[in-house]
Amino acid sequence: MADIIRMPKMSDTMTEGVMAKWHKKVGDKVKSGDVLAEVETDKATMDMESYWDGTLLYIGVEEGKAVPVDAIIAVIGKEGEDYKAALAAEQDSAAPAAETTASKEEIKTETAPTQGGGLSEEELAAKGITVIRMPLLSDTMTEGVIAEWHKKVGDKVKDDDVLADVETDKATMEVMGYATGTLLHIGVEKGQAAKVNGIIAIVGPEGTDVSGILAQGDAPAKKSESIPAESAKAEAPKETAAPAAVNNANGGRIIASPLAKKIAQEKGIDLAQVAGSAEGGRIIKKDVENFTPSAPSKVDPSTASIEKTAAAPLIPTYVGEERYTEKPVTQMRKTIAKRLAESLFTAPHFYLTISVDMDNAMAARTQINAVAPVKVSFNDIVIKAVAVALKQHPAVNSSWQGDKIRFNEHTNIGVAIAVEDGLLVPVVRFADGKSLSHISAEVKEFGQKAKAKKLQPADWEGSTFTVSNLGMFGIDEFTSIINSPDGAILSVGAIQQVPVVKNGAVVPGNVMKLTLGCDHRVVDGATGAAFLQTLKGLLEEPIRLLA
Numbered sequence: 001m002a003d004i005i006r007m008p009k010m011s012d013t014m015t016e017g018v019m020a021k022w023h024k025k026v027g028d029k030v031k032s033g034d035v036l037a038e039v040e041t042d043k044a045t046m047d048m049e050s051y052w053d054g055t056l057l058y059i060g061v062e063e064g065k066a067v068p069v070d071a072i073i074a075v076i077g078k079e080g081e082d083y084k085a086a087l088a089a090e091q092d093s094a095a096p097a098a099e100t101t102a103s104k105e106e107i108k109t110e111t112a113p114t115q116g117g118g119l120s121e122e123e124l125a126a127k128g129i130t131v132i133r134m135p136l137l138s139d140t141m142t143e144g145v146i147a148e149w150h151k152k153v154g155d156k157v158k159d160d161d162v163l164a165d166v167e168t169d170k171a172t173m174e175v176m177g178y179a180t181g182t183l184l185h186i187g188v189e190k191g192q193a194a195k196v197n198g199i200i201a202i203v204g205p206e207g208t209d210v211s212g213i214l215a216q217g218d219a220p221a222k223k224s225e226s227i228p229a230e231s232a233k234a235e236a237p238k239e240t241a242a243p244a245a246v247n248n249a250n251g252g253r254i255i256a257s258p259l260a261k262k263i264a265q266e267k268g269i270d271l272a273q274v275a276g277s278a279e280g281g282r283i284i285k286k287d288v289e290n291f292t293p294s295a296p297s298k299v300d301p302s303t304a305s306i307e308k309t310a311a312a313p314l315i316p317t318y319v320g321e322e323r324y325t326e327k328p329v330t331q332m333r334k335t336i337a338k339r340l341a342e343s344l345f346t347a348p349h350f351y352l353t354i355s356v357d358m359d360n361a362m363a364a365r366t367q368i369n370a371v372a373p374v375k376v377s378f379n380d381i382v383i384k385a386v387a388v389a390l391k392q393h394p395a396v397n398s399s400w401q402g403d404k405i406r407f408n409e410h411t412n413i414g415v416a417i418a419v420e421d422g423l424l425v426p427v428v429r430f431a432d433g434k435s436l437s438h439i440s441a442e443v444k445e446f447g448q449k450a451k452a453k454k455l456q457p458a459d460w461e462g463s464t465f466t467v468s469n470l471g472m473f474g475i476d477e478f479t480s481i482i483n484s485p486d487g488a489i490l491s492v493g494a495i496q497q498v499p500v501v502k503n504g505a506v507v508p509g510n511v512m513k514l515t516l517g518c519d520h521r522v523v524d525g526a527t528g529a530a531f532l533q534t535l536k537g538l539l540e541e542p543i544r545l546l547a
Contacts (some may be wrong), residue, residue, distance in 0.1 A: 127180060384432075465488060472494070
């Protein structure tokens with residue numbers, strides 16, 4: 001019988017995988033241990049081996065596509081075997097859940113009110129009725145507050161009348177109805193807020209019943225398909241008192257924002273010649289600013305010099321072009337975003353910062369590197385000092401487990417390493433018992449494997465504390481988000497040459513700032529402060545690390 005191959009869970013945080021490359025194709029012979037494909041997980045690109053012997057009968061995922069963990073990706077069986085029966089059996093097992101979901105959707109659809117049962121706004125406009133909605137007045141606006149109504153129900157309204165002042169998230173702006181008739185309905189009282197595109201007013205012939213329009217809710221009704229265009233035209237009443245329409249460059253009535261009108265008036269631009277780029281041909285600020293007259297008017301030479309002298313200085317208009325590039329989010333970046341958000345919004349963070357005199361550490365490093373088989377960095381010294389300090393402060397080497405707190409007796413230090421797609425945190429295990437050279441060699445190896453995407457789950461799992469160092473980039477100090485499930489994380493800044501006071505005199509010194517981020521559920525302020533004091537002492541007297 002054919003064997004179904006599913007997307008394996010290759011890390012503790014993996015929820016889906018991208019099929020980076022297939023090493024076999026349909027029809028190829030496969031043996032147990034053969035590499036079937038390369039899978040990009042949230043941490044690295046890893047080989048996926050076959051645990052079956054046979055022929056690759058089916059491939060269900062193309063290269064470059066992502067599928068969730070446990071999804072079917074291939075079928076292996078005997079050559080010529082009918083694998084479709086095995087696939088059908090798997091699909092049938094998932095069918096009841098799908099049918100249940102579908103039935104719920106059908107019930108929801110049947111019971112939902114039909115908001116599109118009325119006339120569309122185009123059909124209402126043909127009857128002289130205009131539904132005025134809360135406009136989008138800024139790129140970040142989600143709702144607007146009616147600051148003032150300039151008209152009341154029953155008032156006559158013209159195209160260019162300002163109906164209301166709307167307070168947005170950035171300014172208070174005027175809203176025009178662009179409609180002629182009687183104000184039939186006000187949907188939002190002064191001081192109240194309305195969502196963008198929500199109905200705020202209705203304008204139309206006096207005496208029109210608007211209850212049917214309001215019953216549709218805020219969603220615009222779709223244009224009716226049952227009424228032919230000819231009959232819709234026939235039903236439209238003849239306008240008797242409407243003012244003569246003026247066409248603009250779009251071929252329609254002039255509709256412009258108040259700011260566009262103001263700029264046009266200042267520049268002497270005829271709005272009838274300007275093409276509007278907003279919805280419905282509405283003229284906005286950029287249309288007026290970018291407008292170039294097709295045929296500039298001729299100026300009498302005798303008056304040209306006078307006009308030139310009297311004219312106000314013109315500010316040149318710079319027209320830029322908005323551009324951006326988008327690319328799909330990698331599996332690693334998806335997981336980083338998810339886990340950091342969970343950590344920040346779940347664990348109550350607080351931060352403690354301390355300054356460390358690094359003069360002795362710098363001298364010790366020089367002496368160590370003169371004899372050590374592997375060059376030792378300041379980061380290696382910090383990792384060793386952190387591990388030793390954690391043995392004295394087990395409360396900082398802890399993690400929140402929901403109904404209990406785990407106090408780790410071992411010190412596995414996660415080392416944050418930046419790679420092209422994000423951040424990886426391989427673990428130096430039992431760091432308190434390792435020499436500085438040993439720690440340095442491990443960290444260098446992790447860095448090479450991380451950049452080559454060769455880290456394995458065993459390399460990054462099981463940390464009890466994390467060190468993040470941006471000192472090599474010249475960052476004085478910073479804060480980090482805790483690497484869950486750890487209870488704390490240390491942010492290491494650069495060593496700065498600053499004036500310090502020693503023996504009552506101001507002398508040059510080398511100072512490094514350390515910031516401890518703590519999960520307040522397991523680490524209290526005094527506990528974190530005591531840990532930093534111990535860490536400071538170890539770094540200022542590094543000979544203690546070699547004892």
